Amino acid sequence: MVIGATGQLGRPTVDALARDGWEVTAASRGGGRDEEWPTDVRAARLDRADDAALAALVGDGCDLVVDMVAYGPEHARQLTGLADRIGSAVVISSASVYEDDKGRGFDTQDEPDGFPRYPVPIPEAQPTVAPGEASYSTRKAGLERELLGAGGRLPTTLLRAGAVHGPHSPLPRELYFVKRNLDGRGARVLAYGGESRFHPVSARNVAELIRLAAARPGARVLNAGDPQAPTVAEIGTAIDEVMAVRPDTVLVDGPPPGASVGLSPWSVPLPVVLDMTAATRELGYRPVVSYAESLPGTVDRLRSDLAVRDWRECFPRLAGVYPDLFDYAAEDAWLRAR
Known part of the structure; x- marks a missing residue:
């Protein structure tokens, strides 16, 4: 059973497991299915907060x-409470649990x-934040x-994911470059000399890790x-190549x-780079x-x-985190002053 099956990670995971021979129940709040899934995948509605429905x-x-x-x-306890009926589990965590x-x-x-200031790369043995209710990171640690x-x-593989990307992302960081290119911006500005590194992970690669685990x-x-x-500059260049454009990049x-x-x-x-040695080894x-x-x-x-829609309507989560992602007036003013 895949919980959250119609989300960014769930879609390729259901597909990968089904094609690997598993009989998959794809559970989601809406009970929908992806058109690319094999026809024998069973779709089911599930409210993740409903203990009885999960059981x-x-x-x-x-x-x-x-x-x-x-x-x-509390979600961990939902699963461990059913340990006598579950062979094993794979659960998505986050690289945000690490501390220096x-x-x-x-x-x-x-x-x-x-x-x-993390080591480069970050091994799984790196200390993590204390569990608590204060934030996303502390709750993931809990x-x-x-x-x-x-x-x-309940044998469980926990996957500490980096910056997840893919076609169904609710937080598509790539929009920073894609929208500027579509809007015909001749230049974009990158802080930290364009050298920022925040380790990405494709939803398809997460699905492969899940399949193996x-x-x-x-x-x-x-x-x-x-x-x-x-680096962020390399990401911008790769997106430009896909879109066949060549804007200027101004490095700060x-x-x-x-x-x-x-x-x-x-x-x-400072870089956030994950060590993938253990996944390869294990x-x-x-x-x-x-x-x-x-x-x-x-x-x-x-x-x-x-x-068909404004970017804020398409991606409200991204707009909530980065409300001024496309402040072209401020960019132009800074570029003129420079």
């Missing part, structure tokens, strides 16, 4: 539960000198602790990343020169797609979405 869908038992939407210790040797993490990044504590009863159950934590962690040393100038969704002052992981290879599908989807 009923598991029924007499299933060999594997893949949970895309688990968030917090001074206790800095994603939750401190807006504080003075608050951005974490989810992990509960599930790892039940390793003997399903065949090798165990209690473990693994990073989930693409084969490379390109140091932080963004304004609140809405040079601040891309990848703009971090699962035999080989990425099925590189970042550049995945881009045409993402760009096509963004083109079609923007053709």
Whole structure:
């Protein structure tokens, strides 16, 4: 059973598992299905917060539960409460649980000198934030602790995902470049010299990790990343190639020169790069797609979405995090002054 089956990660995961021979129940709030899934995939409605509904869908038992939407210790306890009816689990966590040797993490990044200084790359043994209710990161840490504590009863692979990308993303960072190119912008501004690296991971590569972990159950934590962690400037160039355009890139040393100038969704002052050695060693992981290879599908989807609706309507989550992502007036004013 795949929980969150119609989301960005769920769609390719259902497809990968079904084609690998699993009898898949694709559970989601709407009970929908993807047109690319094999016809024998069973779609089912599920409210993730309804304990009884989850238990009923598991029924007499299933060999594997893949949970895309688990968030917090209460969701972990839902799964461990059904441990006698579940063979193993794969659950999505986040790289945001990591903290550096001074206790800095994603939750401190807006504080003075608050951005974490992680090792490059980050191994799974890196310390994590304390579990709690304060933030996304602390709740994901609580989810992990509960599930790892039940390793003997419910073998669970936790995947600490980087910046997930793909055609169905609710937070498509690629829009920063795609929309500017569609709008005919002749220049874009990148802070930190365009060298920011925030490790991406294709939804298809996450699905491959899940497929491999399903065949090798165990209690473990693994990073989930693409084969490379390109810089933001390299990402922009790759998108330009897909769109056959050549805008100028203006690089700024140091932080963004304004609140809405040079601040891309990848703009971090220090690298966030995941070590994928353990996934290769334990699962035999080989990425099925590189970042550049995945881009045409993402760009096509963004083109079609923007053709009919404003970007804020298409991607309200992205607009909530980055409300001034396309402040062209501020960019132009800064470029003129420069």
